[in-house]
Amino acid sequence: MKINKLYKQLPPWLMPMDGDGNIILSSFLGLSRNIEGFLFTTKLSKEEKARLTKFIKEKILHELSTYQYKAISLEDLTDDEKSVLEERQLIPSKIKNCTNLDLLINQNETSSILINHHDHIRMKTVKSGLGLTQLWETLNHLDDELSQFFPFSYDKEFGFLTSHTSNVGTGLFCEVLMHLPAFVFTGKINNKINELLDDNILIKHFFTYSELPLGNLYLISNRQSIGMTEIELIDQVENCVKKLSLEEKSLREKVLESNKSDITDKTYRSLGILTNSYSMPLLEALALLSILKFGFDQKIIQHIPSNLWNELLIYCLPGHLQLKNDVAENKLDIIRSQYLKSAINKFDNKN
Amino acid sequence: MICPVCKIRTATIHIIDIDSSQKPLRICKECQEDINHVELFCEDLEVLKEKFTSNKSNHQNNLKYLSIFKNDDSIKKLLLNEETKCSNCGSSPNDFFSKGYLGCEEDYDLFRSVINQILMTLNGTAQHIGKKYYKNPKEKVISRINTLEYNLQKAIEEERYELAGEMTKEIQSLKDSNEN
Numbered sequence: 010m011k012i013n014k015l016y017k018q019l020p021p022w023l024m025p026m027d028g029d030g031n032i033i034l035s036s037f038l039g040l041s042r043n044i045e046g047f048l049f050t051t052k053l054s055k056e057e058k059a060r061l062t063k064f065i066k067e068k069i070l071h072e073l074s075t076y077q078y079k080a081i082s083l084e085d086l087t088d089d090e091k092s093v094l095e096e097r098q099l100i101p102s103k104i105k106n107c108t109n110l111d112l113l114i115n116q117n118e119t120s121s122i123l124i125n126h127h128d129h130i131r132m133k134t135v136k137s138g139l140g141l142t143q144l145w146e147t148l149n150h151l152d153d154e155l156s157q158f159f160p161f162s163y164d165k166e167f168g169f170l171t172s173h174t175s176n177v178g179t180g181l182f183c184e185v186l187m188h189l190p191a192f193v194f195t196g197k198i199n200n201k202i203n204e205l206l207d208d209n210i211l212i213k214h215f216f217t218y219s220e221l222p223l224g225n226l227y228l229i230s231n232r233q234s235i236g237m238t239e240i241e242l243i244d245q246v247e248n249c250v251k252k253l254s255l256e257e258k259s260l261r262e263k264v265l266e267s268n269k270s271d272i273t274d275k276t277y278r279s280l281g282i283l284t285n286s287y288s289m290p291l292l293e294a295l296a297l298l299s300i301l302k303f304g305f306d307q308k309i310i311q312h313i314p315s316n317l318w319n320e321l322l323i324y325c326l327p328g329h330l331q332l333k334n335d336v337a338e339n340k341l342d343i344i345r346s347q348y349l350k351s352a353i354n355k356f357d358n359k360n
Numbered sequence: 361m362i363c364p365v366c367k368i369r370t371a372t373i374h375i376i377d378i379d380s381s382q383k384p385l386r387i388c389k390e391c392q393e394d395i396n397h398v399e400l401f402c403e404d405l406e407v408l409k410e411k412f413t414s415n416k417s418n419h420q421n422n423l424k425y426l427s428i429f430k431n432d433d434s435i436k437k438l439l440l441n442e443e444t445k446c447s448n449c450g451s452s453p454n455d456f457f458s459k460g461y462l463g464c465e466e467d468y469d470l471f472r473s474v475i476n477q478i479l480m481t482l483n484g485t486a487q488h489i490g491k492k493y494y495k496n497p498k499e500k501v502i503s504r505i506n507t508l509e510y511n512l513q514k515a516i517e518e519e520r521y522e523l524a525g526e527m528t529k530e531i532q533s534l535k536d537s538n539e540n
Contacts, residue, residue: 043465045465045503045506046503046504046506046507047464047507047510048449048463048464049449049461049462049463049465051459051461051462051463052449052450052451052463060510060513060514060517061510063513064509064513127461152491156493156499157502160495160500160502160503160506161493162465163495164465164468164488165488166472166476166486166488167468167475167479167486167488168488168490169491170462170465170468172463173460173461173462174460174475175482177468177479178490179488179490179491181490233482233483235479235483235485235486235487235488235490236483236484236485236486236487236488237489237490238489238490238491239490239491242490
């Protein structure tokens with residue numbers, strides 16, 4: 010499968026949705042499994058790993074033909090193409106140097122299987138908005154189907170065995186992407202947020218650049234994967250996300266009440282800089298886009314369709330820009346600026 | 361006095377660092393066992409507490425936890441015993457403690473007590489209660505077929521056709537028996 014083909018569509022987790030899609034952006038759900046009778050990936054030699062990857066891939070493609078998975082061999086990709094996959098959340102970050110990994114994805118990227126990363130099989134489903142419970146139905150079904158021809162490593166006490174003890178048990182990871190600008194504006198992201206989180210919940214930055222958080226986007230996920238059922242784990246994350254969403258909503262109202270003119274000014278200035286710069290670093294672009302999204306959500310900016318934000322976010326990332334334009338790295342900021350300008354001006358100039 | 365690290369148990373151990381000007385510290389026996397002494401004296405208690413209470417699933421912290429267990433007597437014994445090695449994948453306890461990764465499913469049996477302890481410390485439980493997975497006799501056959509098919513690939517690559525022929529026969533007969 011060609012990466013260029015992926016480029017043309019928005020990733021499913023960024024699909025614009027009706028209703029309350031402002032704060033809770035997307036849900037990701039995944040399962041790690043190992044196949045009985047084979048050594049874990051970490052213990053395999055290069056040749057064995059290549060052979061096992063091929064074996065698993067061909068078996069899945071053959072047995073699960075209804076899913077219409079397409080295979081991508083990460084070995085054959087350039088670094089830029091891998092960055093595109095990473096930015097689309099199809100492969101974990103820091104995977105670039107791993108060898109003999111294969112990725113299977115379905116046509117609309119909602120379901121993917123990563124073969125021989127830390128575990129033999131890592132399946133993942135995604136959707137926009139909050140919908141972990143729905144995703145679990147799909148994933149559980151896929152898991153059942155896979156187990157028909159790949160008996161899994163399982164232990165009565167520890168559950169599904171994984172190569173690292175951190176996700177042994179259910180092997181489940183649930184992640185929800187949230188946009189929390191009001192938490193950041195009010196400085197409550199550091200203190201208040203911890204009061205709202207259960208012990209079993211982790212919060213981390215979605216984008217980081219040299220450890221600097223970018224774009225006020227946060228991932229809420231489960232810390233523990235043993236000792237609770239899958240549904241309980243999902244409920245725990247969903248409840249926490251709902252709590253955060255309510256708090257963010259009320260903080261947004263408070264911020265607007267006290268500083269409406271300031272916020273309006275900031276929003277239009279962001280729009281101004283996005284459409285009038287010559288060079289736009291990623292750090293700045295994501296910060297401005299966050300304010301712009303806030304402006305869209307709170308109906309401060311109404312002449313531009315708010316769905317445009319989803320497009321701007323993914324296409325301004327380095328991998329996507331590089332794939333489309335193939336420029337030297339030091340020119341990337343200029344290309345980003347040109348892209349943002351032309352994409353926004355399509356709508357902005359009409360008014 | 362309540363132990364300032366876990367804030368649950370009573371502090372029964374009094375630690376004084378003779379060489380430095382650090383304040384004496386009173387903590388409970390359990391926490392003392394958990395914390396590496398060297399670390400205790402070179403770091404601020406606040407920093408230390410944060411380290412041990414936040415983001416425990418972080419991989420690095422997991423490794424940290426593993427290193428803590430090195431002080432445990434039963435684990436020390438396991439580590440020092442050079443003969444403890446997984447017969448299936450060759451993993452030694454040191455591999456597990458230094459990298460944090462296990463080599464195969466049999467490692468879970470070999471290190472059962474250690475893993476149990478790690479999971480108990482991190483999650484408060486080590487018992488899986490989620491989706492149950494039953495292996496029926498049919499799946500055992502499928503498992504055998506998988507191993508054979510994988511090895512068949514290898515035999516063909518190495519041009520060992522006689523062996524490959526035998527494997528193909530066995531795979532076919534297993535498949536036939538599974539269908540009946």
